[in-house]
Amino acid sequence: MNKPLIIGIAGGSASGKTTVAEKIYDSLRSKSSTIIIRHDDYYKDQSHMPMEERVLTNYDHPFSLDNGLLIEHLKLLLENKAINKPIYDFKEHTRSQDCEIIEPVEIIILEGILVLEDKGLRELMDIKLYVDTEHDIRFIRRLLRDMNERGRSLDSVVTQYETTVRPMHMQFVEPSKRFADLIIPDGGENMVAVDLLVTKINSTISE
Template structure:
């Protein structure tokens, strides 16, 4: 059976990762499940200085190596293992460390442009958009980037006002029209997540559970 490919898109800090993890936990007892994060496919910037790296617009589709991502998704769908890149958010470039991902039954793909990128979108069996209010997303992003990614308060605020908000309105919000399922308020919407789990269960062959 070809792996089930689920795409979860939405604004920065909307709750994509939380929902992806909920799905992984729901099905990993009976099937092999892996989460592929679009963030790990930011383009390598090792040839740039740190000053140049921090000027990159990380909220534009051009910041991602979607060609590599699509190539590796196709490999997983064909039953082949991949060597997935890992991104270093402190150094603003691709890490020298990679992660081997074995073929699996369910692939959960989460990221900003999962529904915006046509070549990714057409491969998805289920397309999900996480729709969370902008003020909530900003607060979550601020806490995450300061606590987990070593950013300063000023840099997070500057990035949000200069690029994150603008790119969201230009690229991410419009991609909502491609979604099969829209989940308001991210991981706190238990009813919507349960409905999504039911839909996934209906697609997966009962004989393989």
């Protein structure tokens, strides 16, 4: 197997980056072995901490992520070696005791709000994307998602957004789009950009 192609997809919370990742995945998987790796699964293990400390974790800050392990795993995949990918348990605020075996594939889609913030990760990527969506649209999406799907209260969602999500976005996520090869407006609704990307990826693989 040739060296895998790594596609990094970043963007703010609820920007549509997951939708873009899934649409690219759906368009490629019939022709090439493809997998999505979510940055979220590489949050640091907190099993050594009491629960009252775990719940205070700022998941929007780069320090919350174990990029060293992710880089190690990506390098193994680039060598066509399998990895044991961690699985993060958000209810327990730490890593699950289970893991997922990832076999070598042709295309790796790496998705997360901070995947372009880390230089070591960027250096492993062949294509770097940033999904750019207006702040108010992202906030409304996040509000509806957290209340309807995660049982959060209105006050808790607004407080988290004001205290961590927006400040971390402005400090770390938004500046990282300068590293993108392509900025995609309007997330998964931008099918022109997705189709162009899939065509480019297929062309790269063929070469």
